[in-house]
Amino acid sequence: MSEILTSSATKVIAFQLKDKEYAFPVQQVQSIEKLMHITRVPGTSPFIKGVINLRGVVTPIVDLRSRFQLPEEYNEQARIIITVSGDTEIGLIVDGANDVLDIPGSVIELQPEGVGGAEEDYIVGVAKLEKRLIILLDLEKVL
Amino acid sequence: MEVSQYLDIFIDESKEHLQAINENLLLLEKSPEDLGIVNEIFRAAHTLKGMSATMGYDDLANLTHKMENVLDAVRNHKLQVSTDMLDVVFESVDDLEAMVHDIASGGDGKRDVTSIVKKLLKIEQGGAAFDSSLQKSPDTNALHMEYDEFEEAIIQQSKDQGFECYEISIQLHSECVLKAARVFMVFEVLEKYGEVIKSLPSVEQLENEQFEDRFTVAFITKETASSLKDKIEKISEVVQADVSETPRKAVEDIMLAQEEAALKQDTPVEKKETKTVNEPAASKAAASNKTIRVNIERLDSLMNLFEELVIDRGRLEQISSELNHPELNETVERMSRISGDLQEIILSMRMVPVETVFNRFPRMVRQLAKDLNKQMNLEIIGAETELDRTVIDEIGDPLVHLIRNAIDHGIEMPAERKAKGKNEEGTVKLKAYHSGNHVFIEIEDDGAGIDKEKVLEKALTKGIITKEQAASLTDGQIYELILASGFSTADVISDISGRGVGLDVVKTTIESLGGAISIQSEFGNGSKFLIQLPLTLSIISVMLVEIGSEKYAVPLSSIIETAIVQKEDILNTHAQRVIDYRGKIVPLLFLEDLFEVPKEQKEESFYSVVIVRKGDKMAGLVVDSFIGQQEVVLKSLGNYLSGVFAISGATILGDGQVALIIDCNALIK
Known part of the structure; x- marks a missing residue:
């Protein structure tokens, strides 16, 4: 993750979760899917929603709201971000994903104190972009 | 000469020839008079020599050549087949195998063969004194x-x-x-x-x-x-x-002569054979099939493509049943039939006879018997039984373990056997056969059998079971304790087995293949390990069931039958609901509870039950309704979700949804 902080500009996929904006580097995102039927897998952690059929590949799905201990609720805008970590693909349910942003390294601040919430452990840094505050997440830790 | 393009073929064929030499040497040991066998070995060795010389592997060619000389002496009655001689030849085959293996893994196939070459020369010359x-x-x-x-x-x-x-x-x-x-x-x-x-x-x-x-x-x-x-x-x-x-x-x-070596060599040899031995090898040569070599990767990608097709076939079947259009129905039906045939052919192409695993055992047993000073006889039955290549690849090591175990711990020393009134020569029977959707492999020995008391004692001291548990165990369960990790009953730890790390690995491997292992034994008279394996790992027949709004698949191979059970027929024992199924007490497992399926509770007057089994144990899985039987493609849940209880994988249904496959073996304890 450190290269994100040092490189001049990082391309990220930004998404919403409740009232905040988060982002993953574009390299870690394979695709963005609409919500589809999720098959529950019994006996797994509560934030694992189950598996979907992603073009013939059985892909596990993590609910980020539940991961960050936010109340679970989805609307039409909800999306599944398919991330790639090593050779495993995992989908993350978010409230909406519609932005690809270039974030200059200069505007990224390393994990400030007091962001609060359960997501604090997963944060790499925070980027201030005009009036927006975008939280950069560490995929490995989220999973 | 640019030979790298022939390297794969060279390696493949060398392995085949070495295997042929190995097999024939073992035959020769049993019937040392049969010159037909010597000729077979000679031919394989000669081809190997020619190939390796062409490819520039001099050590390989050199050693093969020396071995050939010895064989030639045998063939020309200058030398008689003896165990000592075969030992040296076996040893040189080992060296040859090591060299070929080295080449296969990218090495140059060089190896110091001087000592074995000397031994061969000695035999060749020593033997010269024989019938002069x-x-x-x-x-x-x-x-x-x-x-x-x-x-x-x-x-x-x-x-x-x-x-x-x-x-x-x-x-x-x-x-x-x-x-x-x-x-x-x-x-x-x-x-x-x-x-x-x-x-x-x-x-x-x-x-x-x-x-x-x-x-x-x-x-x-x-x-x-x-x-x-x-x-x-x-x-x-x-x-x-x-x-x-x-x-x-x-x-x-x-x-x-070199170009036509194979031909030329065959003719005179065959002639000689018919004169000396009344068993021409010609029939063997004629038995060779018309085959082509296909890269395994190609077969795998064919299989993958076909799996996609199976998923779409499911989808089509569903659509046509919804639309109920006669012509569509007819076409889909025909397509299903054809793809069914196709599936059979593709699966059968991936089938390999277990022989490919079994054929290394005779050598191993011979060596083990020598090392342990025991007299051994290995009987192989049903080597032609076929299994999916993926299963074959995995099954070798567990079998090695079990056979070593049988020879080391099972078969007694000859003197002891004699004292017990048994044949001094111990027998290990390796038997493979098809039954239903499974292949069974039995490893049976006529050795000492398993000492129940000793096993229990050991399991208690090792803390594998408690005293209370020990009292209630059946014989079969006691025997299965030896498959638990950290268990070893051998008094003396030997090289061969007995470090207590082997048998639990065997069990894990077999279960990871979707198989099962059980043990029968009679103290004093031998033991039998029975391995049950699925025919194939990728496409399986399942029964789809519904629980709440969720669909699950139960492998047909574990199902005995389905039943509708009236509520009043359910009996309550302490903390377990059971039914009387054809005179047997079968525990009921309520999948909606086990899998915590979200659904509203409603009282029903009857239950749909799928009776499944693991070995001779049974259980009834209570579901909401049966959907039907289907061929599905087995998909893994991936590393992220590994180790989910009672779920062995997932599959994609006709409507594109994922259904989980229930692992009945994990449910039945």
């Missing part, structure tokens, strides 16, 4: 020798490698008394500078002094003719040594 008295001294004054194609091939190869081949005719003093001693001295001098490939008269005749005072040898060396002449003539009582080059003609013929 039988042979009459032939015309000893012949100046030029006749070479058979093998010898010519050697000459040709040596010349390619910069050696010279001479015929040396040596005249001894006519009053020489110890002719054999002089011959020996000549040979000793010669061996320092090269290799004698042939002599006239033959070596044993020379040693028995069955010649006048002149003999000829064919000799491969880097020395010059004149220096050789000097060296030989220095030996006392040698009157004259004529060194001449091998006639050119012989060498030229070789070019042809």
Whole structure:
């Protein structure tokens, strides 16, 4: 993750979760899917929603709201971000994903104190972009 | 010569030839008189030699050549088959295998083979003393020798490698008394500078002094003719040594001979065979099938594509049943049938006879028996039984473990066996057969059997079970304790087995393949390990069931039958609901509770039950409704979700949804 902080500009996929904006580097995102039927897998952690059929590949799905201990609720805008970590693909349910942003390294601040919430452990840094505050997440830790 | 493109073929074929040599050597050990077998071995060795020489693996070619010499001696009745001799030949086959293996893993196939080569030479020459008295001294004054194609091939190869081949005719003093001693001295001098490939008269005749005072040898060396002449003539009582080059003609013929080596070699050999032994190998040759080699990766990608097709077929079937359009139905039905046939063919292409695993065992057993000083007989039944390649790849090591275990712990020492009134020779039976959708492999020995008391005692001291548990265990359950990790009953830890790490690995491997292992044993009379394996791992037949709004798949292979059970027929024992199923008490498992399926509770007057089994144990899975039977493609849940309880994988249904496959083995305890 450190290269994100040092490189001049990082391309990220930004998404919403409740009232905040988060982002993953574009390299870690394979695709963005609409919500589809999720098959529950019994006996797994509560934030694992189950598996979907992603073009013939059985892909596990993590609910980020539940991961960050936010109340679970989805609307039409909800999306599944398919991330790639090593050779495993995992989908993350978010409230909406519609932005690809270039974030200059200069505007990224390393994990400030007091962001609060359960997501604090997963944060790499925070980027201030005009009036927006975008939280950069560490995929490995989220999973 | 650019040979890298042939490397794969070379490696494949070398392995095949080595395997053939191995098998035939074992046969030969059982029937040492059968020259047909020697010929088979010879042929395989010869081809191997030719191939490795072409590919530039000199050590490989060299060792094969020496081995061939020994075999040739056997073939020509100069040498008799003995265990010692076979040991050395086996050893050299091991070396050859190691070299081929090295080449396969990218090495140069070099290996120090001098010691084994020496052993082979010793046998070859030592054996020469055998039946010399039988042979009459032939015309000893012949100046030029006749070479058979093998010898010519050697000459040709040596010349390619910069050696010279001479015929040396040596005249001894006519009053020489110890002719054999002089011959020996000549040979000793010669061996320092090269290799004698042939002599006239033959070596044993020379040693028995069955010649006048002149003999000829064919000799491969880097020395010059004149220096050789000097060296030989220095030996006392040698009157004259004529060194001449091998006639050119012989060498030229070789070019042809080599090309048609296989053919040429077959014909004379076969003829000889029919004369000497009434069992021609011709039938074996005729049995070879018309086959082509296909890269396994291609078969795998064919399989993958077909899996996609199976998923779409499911989808089509569903659509057509919803639309209920007659022509569509008809077309879809036909397509289903054809793809069903296709599936059978593709699966059968991936099937490999278990022979490919079994055939390494006879060697192993032979060696083990020797190491342990036991007398062993390995019986293999049903080697032609076929299994999916993916299963075959995994099953080898567990079987090795079990066989080693049977020989080391099961079979007693010969004296002990005799005292018990058993045949001194222990028998291990390896049997494979099909039954339903499964392949069974049995490993049965007639050894000591499993000592229940000892097993229990050990399991208690190792803390694998508690005293209370011990009291309620059935015989079968006690035997299965030896498969638990950290268990070893052997009093003495040996090299072969007995470190207590083997059998639990066996169990895990087999279960990871979707199989099961069970043990039967009779103390004093032997034990039997029964392995049940699925025919294939990728496409399986399942029964789809519904629980709440969720769909699950139960592998058909574990299902005995489905039943509707009235509520009043359910009996309550302590904390467990059971039913009386055809006279047996079968526990009921409510999947909606086990899998915490979200649904509203409603009282029902009857339950739908799928009766499943694991070995001889049964359980009834309570579901909401049965959907039907379907062929599905087994998909893994991936690393992220590994180890989910009672779920062995997932599959994609016709409507594109994922259904989980229930692992009945985990549910039945």
